[in-house]
Amino acid sequence: MYSVETYNLTKIYSNGVKAVDKINLQINEGEIYGLLGPNGAGKTTTIKMLTTALKPTEGSAKVAGYDIVKESMKVRMNVGIVPQDLTADEDLTGMENLLMVSKFYNVPYGKAKENIDKLVKLVDLRDSINKLVGQYSGGMRRRLELIMGLVHNPRVLFLDEPTLGLDVQTRSLMWEYIRNIQQIENITIILTSHYLEEVDALSNRLSIINKGKIVVTGTPEELKKSIGGDIVVLTFKNGKEALQATDILKTYKASRITELSIKIKSSDFSKDSQTILGILKESNLEPLRIQVEKPSLDTVFLEYVGRSLPDEEGDSDSRKMMLMMRRLRK
Numbered sequence: 001m002y003s004v005e006t007y008n009l010t011k012i013y014s015n016g017v018k019a020v021d022k023i024n025l026q027i028n029e030g031e032i033y034g035l036l037g038p039n040g041a042g043k044t045t046t047i048k049m050l051t052t053a054l055k056p057t058e059g060s061a062k063v064a065g066y067d068i069v070k071e072s073m074k075v076r077m078n079v080g081i082v083p084q085d086l087t088a089d090e091d092l093t094g095m096e097n098l099l100m101v102s103k104f105y106n107v108p109y110g111k112a113k114e115n116i117d118k119l120v121k122l123v124d125l126r127d128s129i130n131k132l133v134g135q136y137s138g139g140m141r142r143r144l145e146l147i148m149g150l151v152h153n154p155r156v157l158f159l160d161e162p163t164l165g166l167d168v169q170t171r172s173l174m175w176e177y178i179r180n181i182q183q184i185e186n187i188t189i190i191l192t193s194h195y196l197e198e199v200d201a202l203s204n205r206l207s208i209i210n211k212g213k214i215v216v217t218g219t220p221e222e223l224k225k226s227i228g229g230d231i232v233v234l235t236f237k238n239g240k241e242a243l244q245a246t247d248i249l250k251t252y253k254a255s256r257i258t259e260l261s262i263k264i265k266s267s268d269f270s271k272d273s274q275t276i277l278g279i280l281k282e283s284n285l286e287p288l289r290i291q292v293e294k295p296s297l298d299t300v301f302l303e304y305v306g307r308s309l310p311d312e313e314g315d316s317d318s319r320k321m322m323l324m325m326r327r328l329r330k
């Protein structure tokens with residue numbers, strides 16, 4: 001049995017935006033599964049449907065064996081969710097937040113306390129668990145949010161952009177905690193991210209998602225292998241030359257990736273390069289720079305999505321909105 005299985009899962013918002021378009025996922029028990037895609041790809045919408053916060057427009061899905069529409073209560077009791085936007089109350093302590101979530105899930109006090117102590121230890125928050133969350137650093141805050149999703153012992157944990165806004169060092173620390181939790185709790189973890197390194201480092205398997213559709217699925221290694229050979233990036237003086245080169249190198253399936261650069265896939269660039277440069281020279285074109293890239297997850301992304309993943313900081317609008325609401329509440 002799959003931990004998560006979707007069949008043509010689709011969401012069209014009331015304004016007509018098709019955020020998720022016939023997604024089919026099969027996630028095994030105990031996997032860390034990555035959903036990788038740029039902002040607006042439909043990752044959060046997918047997570048919201050799988051955790052029953054949103055109803056699908058079409059298609060269906062089972063999570064922990066239960067139908068997300070017909071058995072939504074059962075799904076809710078069996079999944080943990082760590083949403084993209086932070087949810088802990090800053091005017092309460094970490095402990096108070098954890099107890100509040102436990103109460104929400106009807107976990108008896110004794111059991112909750114026991115579970116919380118274990119989780120707090122797991123993410124090294126013991127020293128600060130009785131401090132106000134408002135005083136936490138970004139990294140501490142994310143660790144608290146992580147275990148808030150675990151107080152009711154879910155079988156499947158959803159992490160929506162778990163390291164958004166953290167610096168690189170704090171981010172890799174967070175990866176360690178996520179790996180430990182998967183092993184110790186023996187649960188399935190589905191994580192979304194627009195950080196390539198994050199999905200590469202954490203997931204056993206992943207799907208790249210773009211414009212609501214899954215473009216490719218596999219292990220990070222499989223995806224890198226599927227590219228085969230080298231990706232060659234040629235950079236020109238100006239856009240006109242890049243455009244001209246794309247046209248001339250049609251037979252090499254050259255395609256433009258930025259204003260000035262084009263990429264060519266080559267199984268053996270050292271062999272092809274002389275020919276390619278020769279062809280360009282006939283049209284008086286000479287690239288400013290030639291770079292050869294070994295396949296990385298970034299190359300995979302480039303290949304399947306057609307552009308690199310920009311390293312942006314996520315939904316800044318919704319974060320701003322959230323901060324504003326917090327201020328209003330005080």
Ligand SMILES: Nc1ncnc2c1ncn2[C@@H]1O[C@H](COP(=O)(O)OP(=O)(O)O)[C@@H](O)[C@H]1O
Nearest residue numbers: 013015017019038039040041042043044045046
């Ligand atoms: N409540 C909503 N109403 C209308 N459109 C939405 C809503 N939420 C998200 N969208 C749109 O759906 C698409 C997917 O968004 P989202 O699932 O948040 O993507 P991601 O999490 O990958 O950044 C985007 O085009 C976004 O603007």
Ligand SMILES: [Mg+2]
Nearest residue numbers: 043044045084
């Ligand atoms: Mg999102």
